[in-house]
Amino acid sequence: MLDKIDRKLIELLQSNARISIKRLAQEVFLSAPAVSARLERLEKLKIITGYTASVDYVKLGYHIMAFINLEVAPSEKVVFYPFIQKCPNVIECNCITGNYSMLIKVAFPSTVELDTFVGQLQQFGHTQTQIVFSTPVPHRGIKPADYSEEQ
Amino acid sequence: MLDKIDRKLIELLQSNARISIKRLAQEVFLSAPAVSARLERLEKLKIITGYTASVDYVKLGYHIMAFINLEVAPSEKVVFYPFIQKCPNVIECNCITGNYSMLIKVAFPSTVELDTFVGQLQQFGHTQTQIVFSTPVPHRGIKPADYSEEQ
DNA sequence: GATGAAACAGCCGAGCT
């Protein structure tokens, strides 16, 4: 489904999403229209789901990053999912194995706002909060490998 | 340090990093050169740290995503940090409060490769792994707010 | 997938507020 060139294009766009199509074309030894068509296909198939700017949240005033574990009863999920999607300070939310079934990554200006938010979450269940001290590996794209599935 | 226009530009680039400067200029009612200069400044100040393509890891063959808690002795961090940065399957690694001081997000083709990786991590300390079932809120940029710091 | 042409966007200067 993905050939070597598609994987190379994805890799280049992961490291710089604003690279020009012409430059991409040079890197993979293809013409610009050919690359353009490949990108359209990758986007249409939702293999590439978007292009985003990465920002320094501390410099934007979000000094506190944290992971919140939240134990949500299965029956509450229909209420919880729309709620969590609308929270502006939620960077990511995953449903995971284990006692605390939701793992939520958030950013706040200070612990005051974090505390308020955790208070709101407690209507859904027990929480456990871990504050981020440092980030040895910032969120990054991982290389597309050979074992991509057919579809 | 950041005015309303800077915040709007960041927000637009977070939702689509490949938007043209001309289009950005129209959105904020400025000229293209003015927007270009603002972006250069935001990049130079490392407020915008990069532009990345988001991909569907399942479609790339990474069927298993997981969070691994790892208890690392402080003295081991000088060895652990370079190690974890070089691991190709690590999406993110944070140092956090609590017993398990590292929280590592990874993606693997199957539980077999995940198991092998967890085995490697155990030279650094005790681990606890939680596999992702679903992702109600995928990793996303949060809106730049008014309380951005001076610098 | 390549080529060439036309439309478009980005860049650098000059002049203005």
Add this chain to the structure above:
DNA sequence: AGCTCGGCTGTTTCATC
């Protein structure tokens, strides 16, 4: 000092092979 305008260069896209 920072913005806008104009012309030049580079980029994207479309039609054709």
